[in-house]
Amino acid sequence: MGRRVQLYVSADIVHLGSAYFNASWPWERWAAWPGPAGPSDPAKNHDAATLCHGYAPWQLNVARFTARIVELTGVDGVRLDGLGGLAAPCSNPAHAHASAFENQGSGANERIARLTRRAMDAVASGAGAGAVLSSEGYSDTFHPHTQMSLAMFYPGRGVDAMRVALPEYRAAAYGPDAGAIETALNGWMGGDSAHALRRTWPYAAACGEPPLSGFPGPPCNYPLDGGRATRWPELRATFAAAILPGAVADADPVAPADPEFECRLYTAPGYWLLLAARWNGSAPTAAATEIVIPAAAGLFAAAAGPTVEVSAYTLGTSTAARVRRAAPAGRPPWGAHRGPAASVSLTVGLGFSAVLLPKPGCAALLLLTPAVVPPLDAQGGNSTTITLRLHAPWQPQQHTRGVASRVTASVTAPGLRLSTPTLVFDDNATATLTLAVGKAAAAGIVSSPAYFMLTIEGAGLLPTRRWVQAV
Numbered sequence: 019m020g021r022r023v024q025l026y027v028s029a030d031i032v033h034l035g036s037a038y039f040n041a042s043w044p045w046e047r048w049a050a051w052p053g054p055a056g057p058s059d060p061a062k063n064h065d066a067a068t069l070c071h072g073y074a075p076w077q078l079n080v081a082r083f084t085a086r087i088v089e090l091t092g093v094d095g096v097r098l099d100g101l102g103g104l105a106a107p108c109s110n111p112a113h114a115h116a117s118a119f120e121n122q123g124s125g126a127n128e129r130i131a132r133l134t135r136r137a138m139d140a141v142a143s144g145a146g147a148g149a150v151l152s153s154e155g156y157s158d159t160f161h162p163h164t165q166m167s168l169a170m171f172y173p174g175r176g177v178d179a180m181r182v183a184l185p186e187y188r189a190a191a192y193g194p195d196a197g198a199i200e201t202a203l204n205g206w207m208g209g210d211s212a213h214a215l216r217r218t219w220p221y222a223a224a225c226g227e228p229p230l231s232g233f234p235g236p237p238c239n240y241p242l243d244g245g246r247a248t249r250w251p252e253l254r255a256t257f258a259a260a261i262l263p264g265a266v267a268d269a270d271p272v273a274p275a276d277p278e279f280e281c282r283l284y285t286a287p288g289y290w291l292l293l294a295a296r297w298n299g300s301a302p303t304a305a306a307t308e309i310v311i312p313a314a315a316g317l318f319a320a321a322a323g324p325t326v327e328v329s330a331y332t333l334g335t336s337t338a339a340r341v342r343r344a345a346p347a348g349r350p351p352w353g354a355h356r357g358p359a360a361s362v363s364l365t366v367g368l369g370f371s372a373v374l375l376p377k378p379g380c381a382a383l384l385l386l387t388p389a390v391v392p393p394l395d396a397q398g399g400n401s402t403t404i405t406l407r408l409h410a411p412w413q414p415q416q417h418t419r420g421v422a423s424r425v426t427a428s429v430t431a432p433g434l435r436l437s438t439p440t441l442v443f444d445d446n447a448t449a450t451l452t453l454a455v456g457k458a459a460a461a462g463i464v465s466s467p468a469y470f471m472l473t474i475e476g477a478g479l480l481p482t483r484r485w486v487q488a489v
C-alpha cells in the first residue's frame with residue numbers, strides 16, 4: 019500500500035549527442051533500419067536515434083545500464099520504455115538479421131527482458147533481486163522476467179484481456195491517459211488522475227478519421243475533457259485486495275435497462291466488489307438502476323435471508339450509503355449462464371459506483387465523518403478532527419462492541435502530526451483522530467497546495483486511504 023519509486027529509461031531511444039556513439043561504433047550501426055536504404059531521420063525524433071531491439075550488443079547494454087541504475091540508486095525498480103512496444107522491421111546489415119522481422123514482436127523483447135532480469139538480480143547492493151522490472155507493453159512471452167506493464171491504450175468497453183489471461187501481471191495506468199472509470203474496470207493501478215475519463219489517446223486518430231497504426235482512438239461520443247473529478251484514487255485502496263489480483267467473474271454483471279453501463283464483479287477472500295460505471299461517464303437519468311449479476315450462487319450461499327444490507331459508495335462524494343440486495347429473481351435474461359442471478363437495485367448517483375458485497379466474515383469498513391478530510395493550513399496553523407466508525411453489520415457478532423474488540427488500526431500520514439498512531443475503538447465502535455501539518459510546515463518547506471497520504475489499516479479492517487490537502 020506504500021509508494022515505490024521506479025526510474026524510467028528508454029530501451030531504444032538514444033540522443034545523437036550521447037557519448038555512447040563514437041567513430042568506430044556510430045549511431046547508424048546501432049539503429050533500426052526500416053529498409054535497406056538506412057535508418058530513419060533522427061531529426062524527426064528530437065535528434066535521437068531509434069535503436070534495434072533485435073541487436074545483441076544493444077540487448078546486453080540495456081541489461082547492463084539497468085542493473086547499474088539499480089546498483090547506484092537503490093531504486094525499487096526500472097521501467098524500460100519501448101520494451102514490448104517496438105513494432106518496426108530492421109534491415110541494418112550490421113545486425114545480420116535472419117529476417118527483417120526478427121526485430122519485431124516478442125522475440126527480441128523477450129531476450130532484453132531475460133538478460134535485464136538476470137543482470138538486476140545479480141546486483142548485490144541496493145534493491146537488487148527485489149527490484150521491479152516493468153515494460154511499456156505486456157506480453158506473455160517476456161512476463162516471466164517482468165512484473166508490471168504500463169497500460170496506455172484504450173481496451174474498449176470489455177476488460178483488458180491481459181488482466182484476465184495473466185492476473186498476476188500488474189498494469190499501471192499511464193496518467194493522465196486513462197481515467198478512473200477505465201482504471202477501475204480493468205483493475206489497473208491508478209495513475210495520478212482522479213478524473214473519470216480518459217484524456218489522451220496515444221498515437222490515435224481522431225474520431226471519424228482513418229485509424230493510425232491500429233491504435234484505438236476515442237469513440238465518437240466520448241467526452242474529451244476528462245469528465246468530473248472522482249475520489250477513486252482514495253477509495254481504491256479499500257478494495258485493493260480485490261482489484262489488484264484482477265480476479266473478475268467469468269460473466270460481467272449488466273444493467274438490462276441501461277446498456278451504457280459497464281460492470282465488473284471482482285472476487286476477494288472476504289467479499290465481492292461490484293463496480294458499475296457508465297462507460298462514457300455520463301450520469302444516468304433514472305433514479306435507480308438494477309444491476310443483474312449472473313451465476314451468483316456464491317453470493318446467495320452467504321446470505322442469511324432474502325435481503326441483505328450491502329454498502330455502496332458514490333465516488334463523487336465517497337459517502338457510504340445502503341442498498342438492499344434482492345433475492346434471486348429467476349434465470350438471467352440471456353439464460354446462458356448456470357446458477358441463479360443476483361439482482362442489485364442500485365442508486366447509482368453519478369453513474370460510477372463501487373458496491374461492497376460482503377461475506378459473513380468480511381472485515382469492517384471504516385466510515386469517516388466527514389467523509390473527505392477538510393483541508394489543513396499548510397503553515398500548521400490549525401488542526402482538524404475526524405470521527406471514525408466501524409461498519410460491519412454482516413459479521414455474525416453484530417453488536418458494535420464485538421466488532422470493536424476484533425479490530426486494531428494503525429494510522430500513518432508522513433508529514434502530518436497525528437493525535438495517535440493507533441486507533442482504539444470504544445463500545446460504539448467509534449474513535450476520533452486529529453491531524454495537523456507537522457514539522458515540515460514549521461520549517462516552511464510545504465508548498466501550497468500540498469497533499470499528504472493518510473493510511474489506516476490493521477487486522478479486521480478494510481484499509482482506508484485519504485489524500486489530505488494543505489493550503
Ligand SMILES: [Zn+2]
Nearest residue numbers: 070108110113
Ligand atoms: Zn536490427
